[in-house]
Amino acid sequence: MTIASREDLQRARLDADREMKKQDVRVLVCAGTGCVASGSEAVFEEFRNQLEGREGISLSFAPHEHTKVAAVCHTGCQGICEIGPLVRIQSGDQVIQYVKVQPSDVSAIIMRTILHGEVIDHLLYHQQAQYVSPDDIPFIAKQTRVVLSNCGKYEPDSLAEYIYSGGFSALEKALFDMTPQQVIEEVSNSGLRGRGGAGFPTGRKWSQVARQKDPVRYVVCNGDEGDPGAFMDGSVMEGDPYKMIEGMMIAAYAVGAQEGYIYVRAEYPLSVARLREAIRNLEEAGLLGSNILGSSYSFRLHINRGAGAFVCGEGSALTASIEGKRGMPRVKPPRTVEHGLWAKPTVLNNVETYANVPRIITDGAAWFRSIGSENSPGTKTFSLTGAIQNTGLIEVPMGTTMRQIIYDIGGGIKDGGTFKAVQIGGPSGGCLTEKELDVGLDFESVKKYDAIIGSGGMVVLNQSSCMVEVARFFMGFTQRESCGKCTPCREGTKRMLEILQKIVDGRGEMSDLDELDDLAQMVRSMSLCGLGKSAPLPVISTLHQFRDEYVEHIVDKRCRAHVCAKLxxxxxxxxxxxxxxxxxxxxxxxxxxxxxxxxxxxxxxxxxxxxxxxxxxxxxxxxxxx
Incomplete structure (x- = not known):
């Protein structure tokens, strides 16, 4: 399929629509990392093997009166990761969600559901009630999916299915109906802020690159996502790679860049494989390369794999790594928008930020601003993990409260436990407690509680969690991942970890708490990069919110959560x-x-x-x- 003009793209949409309408039944097998790990590939192969040559079913279009055309497809993450492998059976407008599907279940699904339209009760999702459609399950029904809208519905590798879903409508509109400046203005008016953690206004960043005098500019995507327990960006790259790429292409058109780089952590092999396949398909179709859609716009895209250094999530460290140097932050200014990749002006956003751009262009800034809060419009993806009934990938409007996420979407604390806190923002984030359950989660609100939204990792803690040990664990991670370039982070985090270890070992003294606080403030204010500046937040927030637990460890030599072995x-x-x-x-x-x-x-x-x-x-x- 070659798409060399606007007319070709419109014809491709019609062709994709015709092909999709030929399918009577779609068997949608989740191929996100979680489901692949629990055996979904074996389920996929079993469906293919049993449907191949089966009487009454065809895997390709066969215009026989009594033959159903079935398509067996991979999809991106369907959301409820804990109860995979997940399979959806779509027939017309009806979608049935099956959970914990095993190869041994495939024969019954074919006979009862695909051929006769029956629902198999024991494979449905149960929680107080039984749910047939995925959209009826509270975990999914109470979300607002924008970035994740295609995950669970379409084949991640299929360019035709992405085009069918509306893909490249935004690029088409930008290239033929808008000037680069109008694109930047639309993104600026939308209020879209970087979803990588800092929350910097995306349109402002693009405009800063666009006005640079140097004609050579780059667009870079940060897909490093090194936070423990975070898998949002990885799920987007696995489940809807074309959407992110389309967002990058629009950014490149807006700022005048002809080359882009996707920086992906090597621990995401599935993301890398699907991005490579997407880029190959786009190059073959003519949607990446020279004179895209017959316009004067050209753009090429490359993938760089990171070696797992957490610090490479920081912009200047990331660009240094792409250049083949050691990934270490540099002193700023100049900033990446002026002096980025190969010392050229560079737009650097994360996966989720780019994935928001296509809908903003097609539906407009006002539509985007109608979602979320005034200062933080749009949605935010979170990975919901820990002591929660339903773990998985979620997307909610900015400003959604922690109570809504934990109880309405997550189903409450697992095994009837008691909620204690949420560690939000990854190892550089802080803890929110029961007092903050009704605080709307957006960039500004959480700062008041020494926490950050970060990239969106959310770990729910119950009464069996020791908050001193939580702080020690995350400080241990941050200290190991410090690049060592600046003394405050290199030495400060090391000393903080030593004190925390001393306290959980039962050797702490009350003077340690003052020293911890002093060190935390020093590291926060004097570190070179944003990662160092946020590294002490788990300690600062737990010292403030759970000081009594620190005192118990020191004075009473007691761990109320029964976690610290030395006590x-x-x-x-x-x-x-x-x-x-x-x-x-x-x-x-x-x-x-x-x-x-x-x-x-x-x-x-x-x-x-x-x-x-x-x-x-x-x-x-x-x-x-x-």
Whole structure:
């Protein structure tokens, strides 16, 4: 399929529409990373194998009166990652969502659902009620999907299906009906802000690049997404790569760039594979290259894989990595818009930001502003993980409260637990507590609580989470990932981690809390890059919100969540101990004393809390006290 003009694109839409209308049934198998990991490829192959040559069904168009045409397709992430593999059966306007589908279920789905239109109850989603359509499931129904609108509906690799969904309508409109300046003005008027974490106005960034005197400009996409527990950008690249690419192409047209780079972390092999396939398809169709759609506009796109350095999520470190240098931030100004990739003016946005652009161009700035909050229009994707009933990928309007996300969409705390906090913004984010459940999540609101929206990682914590350990865990990650270029981040995070480790080990002193706070403020104010400046936020927010837990660890040598192993005490119950001595013989620290056939005792100061004594006691005489 060659698309060399506007007319060719319009014909391609008609062709795609005709092909889609030939399909009586679409078997949509989730091929997001979560479902692939739980075995969806085996389910996909089983559908293909069983439908191939089956009487009454054809996998290609066959105009026989009693033959159904079925299409077996991969899709992007269908959202409810925890209960995959996910399969949707679409027949006309009816869509049935099946969960936890195994290859052994395929035969029944073909016979009962595809051939006879029956619903298989035990494969449906259940939570207080039984749901047939994905749009009826509260987890999905209460979302507003813009960036993720195609995920779960179309084949990620298929250019024809993307065009059928409205793809490249925005590029067509921009090239033939708008000037570059009008494109920038539309994006500026929409209020779109960078979804990578900083929330910088996208239109302003584009206009700064467009007015540079240097004629060579670049467009770069940050697909690094190194936050633990975050998978939003990866899911967009896997599930709808053309949308992101179309957004990049529009940005390139607006600022006068002819070359672009997508920087993807190497740990996202599925994203890399689907982006490569999309770029290959676009080049073959003539939608990437010279004189796109017969216009004077030309654009080429490349993929660079990162080696997993968290700091390469920072703009100047990312561009340095693309150039083949060590990924380290540099002093600013000049900023990336003036001195970016190869010292040229560069537009650098993340995956989600670019994926918002096509709808803004087709539907207008006013439509985009009708969603979200006044200062943060549009939607935001979040990866919802942790102690939550429904984990997965969500998209909600900016300004949605944490209560709506956790209880209306997420289904509440898992196993009837008690909500404690949400760690938001990844390792450089902070914690929001029950007091902030009704705070609208947007760029400005969360700053008041020493937190950030970040790229959208959201980890829900329950009563079994120790907030001191949470701070130590994230500080450990940040300290390991520090590039080491600036002293405040390199040495400050190391010292903060040492103090946190000391506290969870039961060796903390009250003076440590003041030192932690002083170090956090120093690192926050003096680090070279944004990642260093936000690194102390987990400590700052937990110190503020959960200071009593820090004090308990230091003064009472107690962890209320029963998480910190060094604060547990092993006690021998004298009424159960028979004095066999097996615990003492297996104690590597020699911390157990007692005469033969007499109750033994553990010397707490000598105990290393390894648990060997409890494992070796045959009389259940040893218990843990926190």
């Amino acid at each position: 547990r005490r092993f006690i021998i119950d004298p009424d159960k101990c028979v004095g066999c001595g097996k615990c003492a013989r297996n104690c590597p620290a020699g911390a157990i004393i007692g005469a033969k056939k007499m109750p033994h005792k553990i010397v707490t100061d000598a105990c290393i809390r390894c648990g060997s004594c409890q494992e070796n006691c045959a009389f259940d005489a040893i218990y843990i006290e926190y």
